[in-house]
Amino acid sequence: MALIQPTDFNLFLPGVMDDPYPAYRELRERAAVHVNEQTGAHYLARYQDVAALGRDPRKLVRGATITGLFEEHRGTGLHRMIRTNLFALDEPDHGRLKSLISKAFFRPRIGELVPRIEEICGRLLDEAELDPSGGTFDLIRTLGYPMPFQVICELLGIEPEDRQPFLAWTRKVLPLVDPFPTAEDTKAAIDGGGQFDGYLTAVIGERRRLLRAGRAVQPGLITDLVAVAEEDGARLSEEELTATVFTVLVAGFENVTNLISNTMRALCENPGQAAALRREPHLVENLADEALRYYSTTQYNPREAAEEIEVDGVTIPKGAFVVLLRGAANRDDRQFPEPDRFDLRRLNSATHVGFGEGPTFCTGAALTRVEVQIAFRELFRRFGEFRIARLDLGPTKLFWGPRAIEVEYARAT
Numbered sequence: 001m002a003l004i005q006p007t008d009f010n011l012f013l014p015g016v017m018d019d020p021y022p023a024y025r026e027l028r029e030r031a032a033v034h035v036n037e038q039t040g041a042h043y044l045a046r047y048q049d050v051a052a053l054g055r056d057p058r059k060l061v062r063g064a065t066i067t068g069l070f071e072e073h074r075g076t077g078l079h080r081m082i083r084t085n086l087f088a089l090d091e092p093d094h095g096r097l098k099s100l101i102s103k104a105f106f107r108p109r110i111g112e113l114v115p116r117i118e119e120i121c122g123r124l125l126d127e128a129e130l131d132p133s134g135g136t137f138d139l140i141r142t143l144g145y146p147m148p149f150q151v152i153c154e155l156l157g158i159e160p161e162d163r164q165p166f167l168a169w170t171r172k173v174l175p176l177v178d179p180f181p182t183a184e185d186t187k188a189a190i191d192g193g194g195q196f197d198g199y200l201t202a203v204i205g206e207r208r209r210l211l212r213a214g215r216a217v218q219p220g221l222i223t224d225l226v227a228v229a230e231e232d233g234a235r236l237s238e239e240e241l242t243a244t245v246f247t248v249l250v251a252g253f254e255n256v257t258n259l260i261s262n263t264m265r266a267l268c269e270n271p272g273q274a275a276a277l278r279r280e281p282h283l284v285e286n287l288a289d290e291a292l293r294y295y296s297t298t299q300y301n302p303r304e305a306a307e308e309i310e311v312d313g314v315t316i317p318k319g320a321f322v323v324l325l326r327g328a329a330n331r332d333d334r335q336f337p338e339p340d341r342f343d344l345r346r347l348n349s350a351t352h353v354g355f356g357e358g359p360t361f362c363t364g365a366a367l368t369r370v371e372v373q374i375a376f377r378e379l380f381r382r383f384g385e386f387r388i389a390r391l392d393l394g395p396t397k398l399f400w401g402p403r404a405i406e407v408e409y410a411r412a413t
Contacts, residue, residue: 004314005031010039011300011323017400018393020299021340024328032312040321042305045328047335047353049311053303053324055358060303060322061090095359097244100228100236104155104221105363110370113154117371120150121378132382132411136389139405143379144260145253148371152252155367156245157220162199169196170249174399200242221248252364255297256371258401262295263287263372265405268388270342278380283344288372292330293352294342299327299400326353327400384410 009023010016016023027034027045034043044050053060103109121143128142145167153163172192175185200222207226210217217223222245229236236244267274277283301324309316316322330352331339343349355362362368379386392404 004042004316005034007034007036007043009034009043010036010041011325012039017299020327021331024325024331027325028328028332031314033314033316042316042320042322043325044311044322045325045332046312047329047332050324050326050329051353051357053309053311053322054301054353054356054360057091057094057359059306059309060324061306062303091359096235097240098359098363100225101221101244101248102363104224105367107366110366113151113367114370114374116154117147117151117374118378120154121147121374125378125382130383130409134384134408134410136406136408139264139407140257140261140402143375144257144405147375148253148256148260151256151367151371152249155221155252156248157218157222159218162203166196166199166249168192169199170254174250174254196246197242200245201238204238204241221245248364251362252367254399255364256368258297258399259288259292259368259372260375261401261405262297263291263376264386264407265388265391265402266291266294266342267376268386268407271385273342273344274386276344277376281377281380284373284377286344286346286349287376288369289349289352289354290342290344290346291372292354293336293346293349294330295400296327296330296352296354297400298354300325329353382412384412386410 007027009027011020024045027043032044032046032049034045035041036043044053124143124146128137130137130142149167150163153160153166158166169192172188173196175182175189203222204226207217207223208230211223211227211230225236225241225244229238229241267277277287303322303324305316305318305320305322308318309322330336333339335351336346336348355365355368387408388405389408390404390406391402393402
């Protein structure tokens with residue numbers, strides 16, 4: 001029988017996630033399962049194992065791996081949104097809520113949004129007033145944050161005048177998932193979560209009133225969910241409604257922000273691929289998937305073993321803390337030849353596990369791909385060669401990407 005290999009690897013330590021890929025390679029090569037005896041974490045780094053277990057919700061569950069982080073904030077608006085959001089739920093509740101939002105992300109609905117996404121992208125770049133002869137710009141501030149945020153607000157049906165405070169409240173909450181939040185971060189997150197919860201409660205109440213009166217209502221996913229709750233409260237409780245909107249908002253823009261940043265980083269670090277993209281614009285269709293494989297925005301998922309699990313002859317006990325290292329799986333040479341090479345012509349980029357798999361496959365995957373394609377089509381149309389002027393790495397517990405990325409650009413030729 002194979003043995004679980006002990007490891008010093010601890011992704012929660014400062015600096016470990018700045019560049020985890022050398023450590024990932026060592027984990028993949030040494031064994032299928034590694035355990036850190038100090039934290040009790042069982043790490044899985046191989047593609048086959050991560051993909052197989054990710055597809056089977058009977059073996060691995062979220063349990064308290066997410067909600068436990070926020071238990072000390074019980075009774076707050078923040079805790080209410082966390083404990084019933086899609087990232088924290090197991091089956092059958094996860095599937096029930098996911099089915100309610102899936103229609104908003106169907107391809108025909110995304111197709112209808114494309115002209116609006118193109119308009120948002122172009123307007124944001126116009127407003128930045130970038131010198132066409134060349135210069136430097138902050139990618140996240142200029143496009144990475146505002147574009148996906150405005151797109152997800154359009155999909156949710158958030159009134160334009162409410163969007164800026166909505167963004168501010170969301171930004172307050174996110175630092176709480178950093179490995180080492182400060183007391184100030186925690187206080188701000190509770191405050192932001194309370195404001196977010198209060199705003200949504202008011203909006204839901206107003207839209208419910210308008211629906212009952214048969215009056216015109218702002219279209220979007222929020223209104224659709226209110227209508228579902230009105231029709232059958234057993235399908236969607238008030239708390240679940242608020243938490244679901246929070247999940248869609250955070251996943252719908254924070255992940256895309258990081259993917260846009262990571263994509264630019266990969267292109268700048270691999271100028272040959274950037275040049276290929278300019279020569280062959282159709283390669284943009286594979287851009288999001290190869291970038292997500294190469295620099296995964298979700299590096300790992302914490303889970304709990306719901307039963308005794310066997311992985312490559314190794315037994316993981318029931319109740320064990322299991323960490324699926326998605327970033328490691330996406331660089332496994334058993335699945336991806338020359339995995340450390342960023343290659344827009346890679347034929348199987350889309351088999352990456354960055355979007356999840358099976359019941360947990362990302363509902364917004366199609367929208368994410370479209371946003372990345374539109375952003376880089378427009379950036380490459382307007383400007384010439386790109387180079388990273390400054391990169392500030394600061395990945396968090398749930399989202400992996402730079403805190404800041406300043407890009408130097410040349411005149412378009």
